Amino acid sequence: MTGSILFMLIIVLGGIAWFFGRVKASRFSADNKKRGAVHSLPNYHGWYVALWAIGPALLFLMIWNMASPALITDAALTSPAAEQLPQDPFARGAILAEARSIASGQQVQAFNPLSQSMVEPYRTAISYYRTLGMVAALLLVFACGAFGWLKLKPELRARTKIERVTMLLLLFASLIATITTIGIFVSLIFESARFFSMVSPIDFLFGTEWNPKAVAGPRGETGFGAIPLFWGTVFIGAIIAMIVAIPLGLMSAIYLTQYAPPNFRAWMKPILEVLAGVPTVVYGYFAALTVAPALRDFAVSIGISGASSESALAAGVVMGIMIIPFVSSMADDSIAAVPSAMRDGSLAMGATKSETIKKVLIPAALPGVVGGVLLAVSRAIGETMIVVMAAGLAANMTANPFSSVTTVTTQIVKLLTGDQEFDSPKTLAAFALGLVLFIVTLLLNLIALRVVKKYREAYE
Amino acid sequence: MTELLDSTSPSESPIMTETTASAISAGDGPLKMTTRNVDVFYGEKQAIKDVSIDVTMDNVTAFIGPSGCGKSTFLRCLNRMNDTIPIARVTGDITLEGEDIYAPKMDVVQLRARVGMVFQKPNPFPKSIYDNIAYGPRIHGLASSKDELDNIVETSLQRAGLWGEVQDRLQDSGTALSGGQQQRLCIARAIAVDPEVILMDEPCSALDPIATAKIEELIHELRGKYAIVIVTHNMQQAARVSQRTAFFHLGTLVEYGVTSDIFTNPTEEKTRDYITGRYG
Numbered sequence: 202m203t204g205s206i207l208f209m210l211i212i213v214l215g216g217i218a219w220f221f222g223r224v225k226a227s228r229f230s231a232d233n234k235k236r237g238a239v240h241s242l243p244n245y246h247g248w249y250v251a252l253w254a255i256g257p258a259l260l261f262l263m264i265w266n267m268a269s270p271a272l273i274t275d276a277a278l279t280s281p282a283a284e285q286l287p288q289d290p291f292a293r294g295a296i297l298a299e300a301r302s303i304a305s306g307q308q309v310q311a312f313n314p315l316s317q318s319m320v321e322p323y324r325t326a327i328s329y330y331r332t333l334g335m336v337a338a339l340l341l342v343f344a345c346g347a348f349g350w351l352k353l354k355p356e357l358r359a360r361t362k363i364e365r366v367t368m369l370l371l372l373f374a375s376l377i378a379t380i381t382t383i384g385i386f387v388s389l390i391f392e393s394a395r396f397f398s399m400v401s402p403i404d405f406l407f408g409t410e411w412n413p414k415a416v417a418g419p420r421g422e423t424g425f426g427a428i429p430l431f432w433g434t435v436f437i438g439a440i441i442a443m444i445v446a447i448p449l450g451l452m453s454a455i456y457l458t459q460y461a462p463p464n465f466r467a468w469m470k471p472i473l474e475v476l477a478g479v480p481t482v483v484y485g486y487f488a489a490l491t492v493a494p495a496l497r498d499f500a501v502s503i504g505i506s507g508a509s510s511e512s513a514l515a516a517g518v519v520m521g522i523m524i525i526p527f528v529s530s531m532a533d534d535s536i537a538a539v540p541s542a543m544r545d546g547s548l549a550m551g552a553t554k555s556e557t558i559k560k561v562l563i564p565a566a567l568p569g570v571v572g573g574v575l576l577a578v579s580r581a582i583g584e585t586m587i588v589v590m591a592a593g594l595a596a597n598m599t600a601n602p603f604s605s606v607t608t609v610t611t612q613i614v615k616l617l618t619g620d621q622e623f624d625s626p627k628t629l630a631a632f633a634l635g636l637v638l639f640i641v642t643l644l645l646n647l648i649a650l651r652v653v654k655k656y657r658e659a660y661e
Numbered sequence: 662m663t664e665l666l667d668s669t670s671p672s673e674s675p676i677m678t679e680t681t682a683s684a685i686s687a688g689d690g691p692l693k694m695t696t697r698n699v700d701v702f703y704g705e706k707q708a709i710k711d712v713s714i715d716v717t718m719d720n721v722t723a724f725i726g727p728s729g730c731g732k733s734t735f736l737r738c739l740n741r742m743n744d745t746i747p748i749a750r751v752t753g754d755i756t757l758e759g760e761d762i763y764a765p766k767m768d769v770v771q772l773r774a775r776v777g778m779v780f781q782k783p784n785p786f787p788k789s790i791y792d793n794i795a796y797g798p799r800i801h802g803l804a805s806s807k808d809e810l811d812n813i814v815e816t817s818l819q820r821a822g823l824w825g826e827v828q829d830r831l832q833d834s835g836t837a838l839s840g841g842q843q844q845r846l847c848i849a850r851a852i853a854v855d856p857e858v859i860l861m862d863e864p865c866s867a868l869d870p871i872a873t874a875k876i877e878e879l880i881h882e883l884r885g886k887y888a889i890v891i892v893t894h895n896m897q898q899a900a901r902v903s904q905r906t907a908f909f910h911l912g913t914l915v916e917y918g919v920t921s922d923i924f925t926n927p928t929e930e931k932t933r934d935y936i937t938g939r940y941g
Contacts, residue, residue: 542784551773
C-alpha cells in the first residue's frame with residue numbers, strides 16, 4: 202500500500218467517523234428537544250469526530266515520514282552486509298544513498314557492487330518501517346476517532362471547537378507565505394555567511410573592481426568589489442528607468458483621472474495595465490534588438506565616444522516603459538483618492554484645472570505617488586531579463602548612458618549559469634548579491650507601504 | 662412653529678409674488694445678481710425649471726427646500742461650478758452686475774474670483790493655514806509683496822473671526838483645525854480674493870450647534886460687505902440669518918420673498934406645508 206492510498210483511506214475513514222458522529226448527535230438532539238439543551242448542530246458533532254479521526258493520524262504520518270529515513274538507515278546498517286562498507290564518510294554516504302534509491306525503486310542498476318549488497322537490508326528495513334507506520338496511523342484513526350465519538354454529548358461545544366480548527370487552518374495558510382519569505386532570507390544569510398568567510402564584507406561592499414575569480418590573485422585581490430554592480434543597478438533601475446517612468450506615469454495618471462472622457466479612460470486604462478503583464482523577456486529582446494542598436498547608431502552619429510551596442514540607456518529606457526503602469530496606476534489611485542471637495546474648493550477659488558492639479562491634487566496625492574515610485578524602484582532594481590539581454594556584462598563605473606554597465610541581477614545570472622561548484626566563492630557571491638538586493642528591495646517596500654498607509658489614514 | 666401656524670390662515674396671506682416664473686425683485690438694496698428663466702439639465706433630466714431670482718447686495722438670501730429640490734444645483738449655477746459636471750447644461754440668463762456670466766467672453770476664473778463659494782463639508786487644502794488663505798490671492802496675483810500677502814491673510818482671518826484662534830500657528834496644517842474652525846477657514850479663504858458675492862452651500866450641516874452659531878454670527882457680520890446666498894435645509898437657520906428666502910420644490914421656485922413674510926405668511930400652500938413640517 203503506497204502513501205497516497207493510505208492517505209485516501211484515512212480520509213475515507215474520516216468520512217465514516219463524520220457519519221457516526223452525526224448519527225449519535227442526531228439521536229441525542231432528538232431526545233433533547235429543549236432549546237439550548239444541545240449546544241451544537243449534529244453536523245458540527247460529525248466534524249468533531251472526523252477531525253479527531255484524521256488530525257492525529259495525519260500529524261503522525263508527517264512526523265513519521267521525516268523520522269523514518271534515519272531509522273531505516275540505522276536498521277540497514279545493523280545487517281551483516283554493512284560490515285564491508287568503507288569507513289570514509291563520503292564514500293559510505295554515496296553507497297548508502299545508491300542502495301536506498303535502488304531499494305525504493307528509483308534506480309534500477311547499481312553502479313557500485315557494494316551498494317548492491319546493501320539493497321536487500323534496505324528493502325527489508327523500508328518495508329518494515331512502512332508497515333509499522335501504516336498500522337500505527339490506522340490504529341490512531343480508530344483510537345482517536347473512537348475517543349472523539351465517546352466525548353460527544355449534548356453539552357459538548359463542538360461548534361466552538363470546529364470554529365477554532367477552521368481559524369487555525371486559515372492561520373496556517375497565511376503563515377506559509379510569511380514562512381517562505383523568512384526561509385529564503387535565512388538561506389540567503391547562511392550562504393552569504395559562507396561567502397563572507399572567504400571574502401571580506403568590506404572588500405565586497407566597497408571594492409570597486411568586479412572580476413570574480415575562484416582563486417585569489419597574487420596580491421590577495423579576489424575581484425569581488427561589488428560597487429560597479431550596485432552603481433549599474435542604481436544607474437539603470439533607479440535613475441534612467443525612473444527618469445522615463447515617473448514623468449510619463451504621472452502625466453498619464455493625471456490625464457486619465459482629470460481630463461480623459463470616461464469612455465476613453467475605460468479602454469485606455471486596461472491597455473496601460475496590459476503593459477504590466479507583458480513578459481519581461483519580451484521587453485528584453487525589444488531592448489536588445491531594437492532599442493539598443495538604434496541608440497548606438499544615434500550616439501555614433503552625434504559623435505559620442507564609447508557607445509556600445511549594449512547600453513545602460515537602452516536597458517533603462519525599456520525598463521522605464523515597463524514600469525510606467527506601476528507608477529501610473531499608483532498615482533491614479535492616489536489622485537482619485539483625493540476628495541473631490543478639495544478639487545471643487547480650488548476650482549471655486551477661480552483656479553484653473555492645471556493650477557488645481559499642480560497646487561492641490563498633486564501635493565495631496567504626493568505620499569501615494571512617492572509610495573508608488575518606491576515600489577517601482579524596488580521592482581526595477583530586481584528586474585533581471587531586460588538587463589541580462591540589453592545592459593551587458595562589463596562591470597564599468599561610468600555615468601555615460603551609452604556605454605555598457607552591468608547590474609546585480611545580471612551578475613547573479615552569470616555566476617550561477619553553467620556547471621558551478623557550490624562551495625566556490627564565485628558561486629556563493631551570487632547569494633551575497635542576492636542578499637543585498639533582497640534587503641534593499643525589502644526596505645524600499647516597507648518604506649513605500651508605510652508611506653502609502655499613512656497617506657490613506659489622512660483621508661479616512 | 663405653532664405660532665407660525667396661527668398667523669398663516671390663507672385668507673390673510675397677502676400676495677407677495679405674482680407667479681413662480683416671473684422675475685422677482687425681493688425688496689431693497691442694489692441688485693447684485695439676476696437670474697431669468699434658468700433651466701438646468703443633467704443629461705436628459707431637468708433639475709431646475711424656469712427659475713428667476715434676484716440677489717441684492719444688502720441682504721442675505723436663503724434657499725430652502727426639501728432634499729433634491731435643486732437648491733444646491735441652482736446655487737452652483739451662480740459661479741458656474743456646474744461646468745465641472747460634464748453632463749450638466751444651463752440655459753437662461755444669469756448676470757453679475759449686468760454682465761452675462763454664461764457669455765462666451767466671460768472668464769470663469771475671473772467670475773469665481775468675484776463669486777466665492779463655501780461648501781457643505783469644510784474642505785481646507787492639506788496645506789498650512791497661511792497657504793490656505795494665500796491660495797486665492799496667489800493664483801489671482803492679488804499681492805505684489807510678501808507684506809501685502811501677509812496683510813490679506815490677516816484681514817481675511819480677522820473678517821472670518823478666526824484670527825485670534827490661529828494667529829500663533831499660521832504654519833500649522835489647515836486640516837488640523839476643528840470642523841467649525843475649518844469652515845471659518847474656508848470662509849476666510851473665500852474672502853481673501855475680495856469677492857462680491859459669497860455662495861454658501863449648507864455651510865453648517867457638518868458642524869455642531871456651537872460651531873453653527875459662530876458661522877451664523879459671522880454671516881451677520883459679513884452682510885452688507887458681500888452679497889451672501891446661503892443654501893440650508895435648516896429652516897430655523899434660514900429664519901435667523903437671512904432677509905430674503907426662496908423656497909424650492911422639485912426643481913421649481915415656489916416662492917421668493919422677505920424672510921419674515923415667507924415664514925409667517927407664505928402665499929403658497931406648498932411653502933406653508935414645508936415650513937410647518939408637513940413634508941421635507
